[in-house]
Structure formats: C-alpha cells, structure tokens
C-alpha cells in the first residue's frame with residue numbers, strides 16, 4: 282500500500298476538493314451533472330466540535346481505477362456524519378478506509394492522510410486489529426455470528442482482553458441495553474442470534490460493535506435491509522449513540538440523512554462535492570449537483 286505521510290495538524294475547518302489539475306481522471310463517464318464545480322468550504326463546518334477524523338488529500342484506487350479523488354474533510358467527534366450520493370460514488374470505499382477494511386480488498390490502495398484522533402491510520406506499525414476495535418463497523422445486511430446472542434456480544438471483549446465472567450456479563454448487558462435490545466433478549470441470551478428478526482439482528486450487531494468500546498461507529502446503509510419499524514428503532518438508537526460515539530453513516534435514504542445526521546457529505550463519482558451541517562445541505566445547498574441529488578433529480 283502506498284501512503285504519503287503528511288505532518289499537517291488538525292484543521293478546524295472543512296475543505297472540499299477543487300477540481301484542479303491534481304484530480305486524476307477516471308475511466309468513469311461524467312455526465313452533465315458533474316460539470317458544475319465542487320464547492321470549497323473554507324471554514325468551520327465542525328467548529329464547536331472536536332475533530333475525530335481528519336482526512337486530507339485522500340485518494341483511493343482499485344487497480345487502475347481511481348475511486349476517490351483528493352478527499353479533504355474533518356469529521357466531528359460525537360456527531361453523526363452522513364455520506365450520501367448515487368450508487369458507485371465512493372461512499373463505502375471511503376468508509377472502509379476508516380478502519381482499513383479495504384486492506385482486505387484485492388487491488389485496493391490509498392494515498393493521503395487519514396487520522397483518528399490525530400493518529401495516522403497508515404503509520405508503520407499501526408495495529409489494524411486494535412484499529413478495528415476502535416472503529417467498529419455495522420454492515421448493510423445484519424451479520425451476526427452463528428453463535429448465541431451472548432457469544433456475539435462477548436466476542437470482541439473476549440478477543441481483546443482477559444476478562445472475568447462477571448465483568449463479561451456486565452459488558453454484555455450494558456452493550457445490549459445501549460443497543461436498545463436488552464429487554465427483548467435478556468431471557469434468551471443463550472439462544473442463537475440467527476433466531477432474531479432482521480431489526481433485532483442489526484441491533485445485536487451494533488451491541489457487538491459497542492462491546493469492544495469503540496471510538497467510532499461506521500454504519501454502511503444499516504437500515505436498507507430493514508422494515509420501517511426496525512428502521513425507526515435503529516434511527517432512535519443512532520440518536521442515543523451519538524452522545525458517546527462518533528458515527529459515520531452511509532445512506533441512500535435522504536430522509537434518514539436529514540433526520541439522523543449532524544453533518545452531511547455529498548459525493549459524486551469519487552469527489553466530495555459538498556460538506557456541511559445537515560440542515561444547510563438539505564435546505565440551502567451551495568452546489569447545484571447537491572440540490573439535484575437531494576431533490577431526487579438523479580441518483
């Protein structure tokens with residue numbers, strides 16, 4: 282993997298990239314919607330919040346195909362940041378670098394700066410297993426292990442620490458409570474997680490991520506496989522979790538982004554087009570592409 286190290290410190294402002302000569306051309310066709318210039322935010326979208334994740338001049342490729350172009354942004358601590366944009370624009374690719382899941386993808390490589398709480402995620406010697414504990418991930422399709430409900434939640438703590446049964450019981454209960462699932466499963470902790478409904482399985486996956494005491498929770502379309510009631514439960518949960526965790530969510534659901542997030546990033550064909558407070562993006566976007574997308578004119 283090629284990484285360019287930079288020594289830049291955290292900046293208390295957000296930069297969306299310009300389409301200057303640095304942007305590498307992809308083989309992806311760009312239609313007329315991409316012709317308007319990406320907005321440059323000069324300042325302050327996360328002012329008032331600490332920066333959890335710092336991204337600077339971040340590029341990513343799959344083989345020769347460039348999937349991300351010069352992404353520069355700060356992601357606020359203990360806030361919800363939503364990534365929106367049409368299919369294939371690079372949302373998941375970006376998310377999967379934050380805990381280096383893309384290390385596992387053949388041909389994936391990245392260049393640029395990505396820091397979590399000022400720690401370079403690509404610095405030599407980075408403990409990727411620990412990074413994935415610090416940056417938990419919840420996927421589109423609930424993916425509980427074929428184990429008991431208890432064992433699913435206990436999995437991370439057992440992996441990372443030597444822990445007594447009493448302490449583990451406490452972590453399991455707390456995590457399930459945090460994930461708003463305890464009352465529904467407390468009498469069947471030893472039963473298979475696969476017997477839970479889809480919505481319950483997704484909350485179990487969130488409990489499993491929380492049990493490892495992460496700093497960041499990544500959620501890649503966490504509700505797209507769920508019914509409206511389960512979706513509402515997850516959104517309510519996100520609202521609770523934002524008090525303790527930095528949450529980065531990818532969603533195709535505009536209402537969900539508008540309801541659940543503090544900041545929204547709009548991406549198109551690998552570029553970060555616009556980024557700012559969710560209210561501003563949804564009520565007064567600066568870029569016509571953003572407006573076209575959120576009003577459903579494409580995507």
Ligand SMILES: Nc1ncnc2c1ncn2[C@@H]1O[C@H](COP(=O)(O)OP(=O)(O)OP(=O)(O)O)[C@@H](O)[C@H]1O
Nearest residue numbers: 343346348366367368369370371372373374375386
């Ligand atoms: N493993 C891979 N190998 C090659 N190309 C890939 C791979 N994964 C993604 N891509 C390409 O990278 C680009 C960005 O994909 P990505 O999945 O990040 O988009 P996305 O915005 O999350 O899309 P969606 O909303 O459909 O999930 C797409 O053109 C996609 O085809």
